Amino acid sequence: MAWQKILYRRQNEYADNYSGGDEQFLSELRKNQSVVRYEYWEAVRGTIILMCHFDVISLYFALFFNILHKNWPSQILDAVFLCVIIAYIFFCQILALKQLDKKNHGRTLVTLILFGYAFTPVIRTLTTSISTDTIYAVSIISAIISTIFHDYGVKGPIVSYPISMSSGLCSAIFLLSRLENNWQAFSLLVIAFALHSYASEFRLQMFAKFPQTSQLISLIFAGFSTFFMCQFSTELAIFWTFLHIFVVFICPWILVRKQSAKCTIHGPWDEAVPLKSM
Numbered sequence: 001m002a003w004q005k006i007l008y009r010r011q012n013e014y015a016d017n018y019s020g021g022d023e024q025f026l027s028e029l030r031k032n033q034s035v036v037r038y039e040y041w042e043a044v045r046g047t048i049i050l051m052c053h054f055d056v057i058s059l060y061f062a063l064f065f066n067i068l069h070k071n072w073p074s075q076i077l078d079a080v081f082l083c084v085i086i087a088y089i090f091f092c093q094i095l096a097l098k099q100l101d102k103k104n105h106g107r108t109l110v111t112l113i114l115f116g117y118a119f120t121p122v123i124r125t126l127t128t129s130i131s132t133d134t135i136y137a138v139s140i141i142s143a144i145i146s147t148i149f150h151d152y153g154v155k156g157p158i159v160s161y162p163i164s165m166s167s168g169l170c171s172a173i174f175l176l177s178r179l180e181n182n183w184q185a186f187s188l189l190v191i192a193f194a195l196h197s198y199a200s201e202f203r204l205q206m207f208a209k210f211p212q213t214s215q216l217i218s219l220i221f222a223g224f225s226t227f228f229m230c231q232f233s234t235e236l237a238i239f240w241t242f243l244h245i246f247v248v249f250i251c252p253w254i255l256v257r258k259q260s261a262k263c264t265i266h267g268p269w270d271e272a273v274p275l276k277s278m
Helices: 021-027 040-068 074-095 102-118 120-124 132-148 161-176 182-197 199-209 211-232 234-259
Strands: none
Touching (some): 040 074, 040 161, 040 182, 074 182, 102 120, 102 182, 120 161, 120 182, 182 199
């Protein structure tokens, strides 16, 4: 009697661990069934999204330090604040995936702005007793944590919107304690809130609907962030430039090059997966 692949029937002629022999066992071997093949320029566009967020974070720090040391006039902060408001309106009207309830959304926005402005003096003086070096160190660490858990369009267990947003806001709140002007502190707080709350979806939708424009804006951000870093440290600006080159061009090349060596096997040893009925 020929062997049958049935677990509930005893087949005395064959051992319990018999699986049909090498020929039948290996005939069901499949390789690279779920491997995703990436193209080089597709991977480059993905890394641009990553570096765009890094550039925006660095530009926020550059804005803060130049306002703190009064290297820039306060009008520049007002202009950035206005640009953020315009970008938010653009997001709500054009980029949002679903139609927003303008009445409720506007009420929530006004409430957040009023409460933020009312509590700005408290937030600004919250950590004034802590040394400046400690404030800068904790702020940078919080910003790094925010970038690690940020949503770059690739779903994974490490992506966490609450952790990313709360860490980013903590980073901004620590910095605000070094300012002496409530309006400047409030403006930077609003910019930080927009950056860490809506920037992810805004950026992903921009790259999906306006890819060429988004890539050009990302290039401009990279140039500005490198330029402002050069004002603080030439070595840091050189490192930042090489980091962009490595992440945007070399890492995708490594990914595509190593794909040819990837080999995943599937067969009768795989865990059973139930089929969903239509």
